Amino acid sequence: MRSLDLHILEDGISTGLSVRNGAFLLEAASVCLNSFNHPIFVELPVSGALEENYNLERLVVDELASSSFADLEEATQFGAMGIAVCIMHDQLGWKVKRSWKGTGFDYWGGAIGTDHSFKEKVRLEVSGDLEGSNAEVAQRLKNKLEQTKRSDELGLPAYAIIVEFSSPKSFTGSR
Numbered sequence: 001m002r003s004l005d006l007h008i009l010e011d012g013i014s015t016g017l018s019v020r021n022g023a024f025l026l027e028a029a030s031v032c033l034n035s036f037n038h039p040i041f042v043e044l045p046v047s048g049a050l051e052e053n054y055n056l057e058r059l060v061v062d063e064l065a066s067s068s069f070a071d072l073e074e075a076t077q078f079g080a081m082g083i084a085v086c087i088m089h090d091q092l093g094w095k096v097k098r099s100w101k102g103t104g105f106d107y108w109g110g111a112i113g114t115d116h117s118f119k120e121k122v123r124l125e126v127s128g129d130l131e132g133s134n135a136e137v138a139q140r141l142k143n144k145l146e147q148t149k150r151s152d153e154l155g156l157p158a159y160a161i162i163v164e165f166s167s168p169k170s171f172t173g174s175r
Helices: 006-010 019-034 063-068 072-092 134-154
Strands: 002-005 041-048 052-057 095-098 107-112 118-129 158-164 169-174
Touching: 002 006, 002 072, 006 019, 006 052, 006 072, 019 063, 019 072, 052 072, 072 095, 072 107, 072 118, 072 158, 072 169, 095 118, 118 134, 134 158, 134 169
Parallel strands: 002 052, 041 169, 118 158
Antiparallel strands: 041 052, 095 107, 107 118, 158 169
16 A cells, blocks of 8 residues: 655645645645544545555644534535645646636646746546545546546546545546
8 A cells, every 4th residue: 555645735846736725725635534533544545547545644633624624515625636636646746737717627737847837748627525425426537527528629638536535535537
């Protein structure tokens, strides 16, 4: 089992996210996992286009963190983004850059060029599910991959990563 430390989200280097944005996503993911009383280290199987069995490390969650993410539906989306970015970084070595509405995906995945510009290599669409069956998560993955077709004219591969928190798992797909 491989280690996946979500703390890299807040280092400002590894994932391409700012320290503040990464910390926000880290805390959201930690609150979601904590809401099901998962331990600090929890197994996260990832299956599909990207595969690994991770020993995921999250933050210790206090009352302030829980009350900051009292809307668990919203926390689920942000937390899934954080975990997906970490999976993408670990599996493909890419950093991310946020996309904008209407593209059909959440993040560009890529590398920092020698001139410090961001070189887009893939599209990444993310979704979270607080509590979902395998069939529900698989259907969401199918829907999210379909959604990325809006930007096929870019000619870049598309990945979708779905994160489920109640019995932590991630389904991944690519096209």
